Amino acid sequence: MHHSQVVRLKKRSATPDRALLALSILLQLGLALFLGHAYDMRIFMATGFLVGTGQNPYIAQDLSGVFHNITFQGITSFGYLPPWSMLLGLIYLGTYKLVPSFLLYNLAIKVPVIAANIGLAYLVAHVLRKAGALESTARKAWIFLLFNPFLLITSSAWGQFDSVVALLSLLSLYLLSQEKSAGPAILLALAVSLKPIALPLIPVVLVYLTGRSIKGTLQYFAVFSASMFLFCLVPFLLFGWDPTVIFQHWDAHFTVGGGLAFLTFLEILKQSYQLPGNWWLLGWLWVPALAIATFMLKPGIGGLRDLLKKSLALILVFYLCRGWLSEPNVILVLPLVLILTCLDEIKPFFLTAIWCLPLIFAFFNTSLAQLLFPSLPGTMEALLKLAGEYNPARFAMRSAAVVAWLACGWWIVFNCFKKPARPGDERVPG
Numbered sequence: 001m002h003h004s005q006v007v008r009l010k011k012r013s014a015t016p017d018r019a020l021l022a023l024s025i026l027l028q029l030g031l032a033l034f035l036g037h038a039y040d041m042r043i044f045m046a047t048g049f050l051v052g053t054g055q056n057p058y059i060a061q062d063l064s065g066v067f068h069n070i071t072f073q074g075i076t077s078f079g080y081l082p083p084w085s086m087l088l089g090l091i092y093l094g095t096y097k098l099v100p101s102f103l104l105y106n107l108a109i110k111v112p113v114i115a116a117n118i119g120l121a122y123l124v125a126h127v128l129r130k131a132g133a134l135e136s137t138a139r140k141a142w143i144f145l146l147f148n149p150f151l152l153i154t155s156s157a158w159g160q161f162d163s164v165v166a167l168l169s170l171l172s173l174y175l176l177s178q179e180k181s182a183g184p185a186i187l188l189a190l191a192v193s194l195k196p197i198a199l200p201l202i203p204v205v206l207v208y209l210t211g212r213s214i215k216g217t218l219q220y221f222a223v224f225s226a227s228m229f230l231f232c233l234v235p236f237l238l239f240g241w242d243p244t245v246i247f248q249h250w251d252a253h254f255t256v257g258g259g260l261a262f263l264t265f266l267e268i269l270k271q272s273y274q275l276p277g278n279w280w281l282l283g284w285l286w287v288p289a290l291a292i293a294t295f296m297l298k299p300g301i302g303g304l305r306d307l308l309k310k311s312l313a314l315i316l317v318f319y320l321c322r323g324w325l326s327e328p329n330v331i332l333v334l335p336l337v338l339i340l341t342c343l344d345e346i347k348p349f350f351l352t353a354i355w356c357l358p359l360i361f362a363f364f365n366t367s368l369a370q371l372l373f374p375s376l377p378g379t380m381e382a383l384l385k386l387a388g389e390y391n392p393a394r395f396a397m398r399s400a401a402v403v404a405w406l407a408c409g410w411w412i413v414f415n416c417f418k419k420p421a422r423p424g425d426e427r428v429p430g
Contacts, residue, residue, distance in 0.1 A: 017139075021118070025118065027156075032107045036157070041159045042071060043077075045072075046063050047088045051085050052089040059077055067102065080194065081232050087112065096108075113160075113161050117146075121144075123174070123335075128343070131304060133342050137342050141338055141339070145335065149359060150359045160331075162328045162330075168191035168198075175187070177304035185227060190227065200318040201311055207301055208310075254324075255283055257279070257323040262406060264399055290317060309345060316409050316412060316413050337351050337412065345415075353405070354408060358401075369383040
């Protein structure tokens with residue numbers, strides 16, 4: 001075949017991928033512009049304003065006059081460590097301060113999330129190629145992440161940044177399997193400092209490295225510790241933020257129950273998310289559970305395939321034993337389940353279940369209705385009022401989705417521990 005014909009064929013085969021990428025970006029930009037979670041987006045918008053104007057984002061204020069919206073009167077303070085709040089401050093300075101458009105600001109906050117979604121799709125495809133998957137399989141995984149309804153709704157539409165944590169975590173694990181040290185440590189530290197849902201990866205990395213080199217282990221965790229100090233503590237010193245509120249509520253995530261967690265029934269029984277009396281012990285169930293799961297890693301971890309399996313297992317143990325789990329948190333495990341499904345380590349049914357069930361839960365949890373906050377707040381209020389009239393049935397359907405999700409999660413955990421690493425999976429080439 002003539003060289004020019006080969007070039008034309010390559011161009012024709014590449015064009016659909018460029019079109020799919022453009023379509024995904026346009027779809028996500030549309031979702032990001034008009035939708036946004038009523039609670040989370042208010043917090044993010046307020047945090048951006050406070051950081052951008054030199055104020056402490058960890059002290060709640062009445063900002064209804066700033067955004068000309070009464071719903072900003074009763075917001076709470078920012079609930080995450082500094083890295084994301086600093087980015088929100090930069091976004092505020094580059095958008096709302098210059099052009100005070102509510103929808104434009106809503107869109108701008110999600111641009112880093114959209115970029116992470118795209119990056120995650122490319123990274124998953126790359127990891128699959130390196131793991132020996134067919135090019136067609138890698139491409140299907142790429143398309144899956146570009147258009148997965150659950151991923152797009154909980155990130156581009158909702159505004160949560162779990163896909164950023166997923167991208168950093170997966171890249172850290174991949175580079176670690178390539179015998180890198182400093183880069184993976186910095187990436188994991190940034191992921192943990194953005195959201196503590198990446199914490200279970202720390203014992204996985206510890207077991208993985210100690211089975212190879214004590215010196216390498218010490219070097220990794222020296223860089224990791226220094227990075228955590230830089231990301232989590234230095235901003236308080238640099239900007240003069242008072243961390244008192246954080247010290248007072250450091251355990252806030254472990255004193256509540258609900259969401260996709262096993263304590264989802266708490267709201268029905270107690271009409272509250274707060275764990276009553278001695279129930280607070282259940283909020284810390286994940287600690288001994290992670291300790292047991294880490295002990296089960298004792299034989300060691302093989303190459304990238306085994307590293308991803310054990311990482312997925314420990315993250316799920318953390319999730320399944322927590323008292324509270326939000327729907328967007330599932331994004332962290334979605335690429336891991338996808339990769340392992342493509343490598344025939346997990347049945348396709350469980351990949352479907354791992355994202356469909358949280359999406360069903362979000363519907364009955366009224367999370368999807370709250371996405372209308374930026375563009376159609378009146379419709380949102382009407383839908384929430386309507387949902388309130390069907391609470392018993394809604395709670396029953398929501399609980400059924402959680403039970404099914406917990407069952408699927410535990411099956412995946414046992415599967416990840418049951419199957420041994422394949423022979424020769426010591427290190428992914430390249």
